[in-house]
Amino acid sequence: MFPSSISIPIPGGLHDPLPQFVEVGQKFDLSALSDIDAAVAAQFQRYAHADLTGKNVAIGIGSRGIKQQPQVVKALIGELKAAGAKPFIIPAMGSHGGGSAEGQTAVLASYGYTEENMGVPINSSLEVIELGRIERDVPVYCDKLAMDADHIIMCNRVKPHTDFRANHESGLIKMVAIGMAKHAGATALHFHGMGNFNTLLPAATKIFLEKTPTLFGVAMVENAEENLKHLEFVAPDDFFHRDAALLQMAKTSIPRLYFDTVDVLIIDEIGKDISGAGMDPNVTGRPPSSLPGFDSGAAINRIVVRDLTEKTEGNSTGIGAADVTTQRLVQKVDWTKIYVNIVTAGVLEGARLPIVANTDRDAIGIALRGCFGVTSESSRIVRIKNTLEMTTVWASEPLIPDIEKNQDQTVLSEPFNLEFDANGGLTGQVI
Numbered sequence: 001m002f003p004s005s006i007s008i009p010i011p012g013g014l015h016d017p018l019p020q021f022v023e024v025g026q027k028f029d030l031s032a033l034s035d036i037d038a039a040v041a042a043q044f045q046r047y048a049h050a051d052l053t054g055k056n057v058a059i060g061i062g063s064r065g066i067k068q069q070p071q072v073v074k075a076l077i078g079e080l081k082a083a084g085a086k087p088f089i090i091p092a093m094g095s096h097g098g099g100s101a102e103g104q105t106a107v108l109a110s111y112g113y114t115e116e117n118m119g120v121p122i123n124s125s126l127e128v129i130e131l132g133r134i135e136r137d138v139p140v141y142c143d144k145l146a147m148d149a150d151h152i153i154m155c156n157r158v159k160p161h162t163d164f165r166a167n168h169e170s171g172l173i174k175m176v177a178i179g180m181a182k183h184a185g186a187t188a189l190h191f192h193g194m195g196n197f198n199t200l201l202p203a204a205t206k207i208f209l210e211k212t213p214t215l216f217g218v219a220m221v222e223n224a225e226e227n228l229k230h231l232e233f234v235a236p237d238d239f240f241h242r243d244a245a246l247l248q249m250a251k252t253s254i255p256r257l258y259f260d261t262v263d264v265l266i267i268d269e270i271g272k273d274i275s276g277a278g279m280d281p282n283v284t285g286r287p288p289s290s291l292p293g294f295d296s297g298a299a300i301n302r303i304v305v306r307d308l309t310e311k312t313e314g315n316s317t318g319i320g321a322a323d324v325t326t327q328r329l330v331q332k333v334d335w336t337k338i339y340v341n342i343v344t345a346g347v348l349e350g351a352r353l354p355i356v357a358n359t360d361r362d363a364i365g366i367a368l369r370g371c372f373g374v375t376s377e378s379s380r381i382v383r384i385k386n387t388l389e390m391t392t393v394w395a396s397e398p399l400i401p402d403i404e405k406n407q408d409q410t411v412l413s414e415p416f417n418l419e420f421d422a423n424g425g426l427t428g429q430v431i
Contacts, residue, residue: 014365016376019396020415027408028224040075043233053084058146060092060154062179063107065273067226070112088121090145092179094186095344098337101125110311128184131211134203139188141181155218158246162277163289166198172217172243177204190346194289209236224255255390257298258409263374264367266304266383271312278318280387286321288350302367308332320352324363359424385430
């Protein structure tokens with residue numbers, strides 16, 4: 001059992017005076033769809049010729065917390081029902097949810113995908129059907145519930161992946177090759193490492209689309225505030241072209257930190273609902289896989305992670321990319337969930353524990369001790385809520401000259417001190 005307190009008797013202590021902070025606004029392209037229901041209806045008209053009367057339609061939903069996807073799915077269900085179809089939802093999430101059918105149903109429920117909310121059954125099973133084999137004798141699978149349906153629709157956000165770079169990263173191709181293939185498919189592909197996903201994912205998707213009754217895919221691109229800027233129903237013949245094109249659109253939309261160098265980055269929360277890697281390597285520059293291509297633009301020396309999101313349900317995937325964390329976080333970890341996820345992916349580094357501090361105050365002090373030649377008073381510290389919500393951040397005063405030179409940043413407040421409660425917990429919230 002992990003100790004609930006660890007003494008670090010450093011001579012002189014850990015708590016040197018910190019600089020004051022300011023609230024900083026960061027500008028991103030926030031263009032967004034004004035009417036999601038209308039956008040869904042317009043896209044669905046492209047398939048108005050299809051006879052869906054009495055047809056069972058499986059809708060695959062993944063494990064990510066995509067802010068406006070529930071609204072998209074509910075509108076899609078409405079269109080399908082109006083066309084006479086009988087839709088139902090299935091989890092399409094590889095090994096997540098502890099690698100069990102019940103766990104994956106619970107993941108969907110945590111995002112609002114319940115029979116009560118959606119008006120359709122939520123059917124979950126890990127049973128798969130093998131569709132064929134690709135290079136290296138890798139099997140390609142499909143969820144049996146989906147394969148037994150008359151049509152399949154998969155929904156996913158298109159965005160840069162957190163572990164590898166390729167023409168197809170997070171999006172429809174990965175949803176097909178891994179999500180719709182359940183735990184069996186995720187294990188088969190991850191066995192060969194993410195460095196080979198650039199060829200394995202397209203090859204698996206090609207077989208999947210040839211062998212399954214896929215009707216279309218719902219592709220979504222978010223802006224920096226997680227609102228949808230683009231929604232598209234993609235026909236099977238267009239999966240590869242559109243998935244690659246939408247990835248390029250998504251790369252211009254992801255949030256980032258507009259700082260050249262940061263001594264300590266304080267992240268209030270990480271979780272699977274924030275990023276597949278807990279905290280997005282496209283922001284931190286630290287992919288758990290250590291594969292190249294993750295130059296975030298900000299050189300970050302040390303990272304402190306304070307807590308887990310509620311929706312991640314104890315899955316602390318990605319904590320291995322931090323340098324320091326807290327007892328608060330460690331006591332919330334569901335070790336079975338994170339180990340199933342990490343071992344399936346084979347990226348073991350993602351589950352490693354950094355130094356565990358008793359309090360937030362200690363964690364910041366330890367991180368600063370890891371910044372050679374940097375005094376506390378002159379330290380360049382940034383605090384963010386998570387790696388998705390960064391239109392507002394906190395930055396220490398030594399960063400103000402850089403902020404004033406950047407047209408995409410604005411100082412929003414007078415300087416203030418970081419405050420801690422009686423237990424050493426950091427107070428206040430980055431909003």
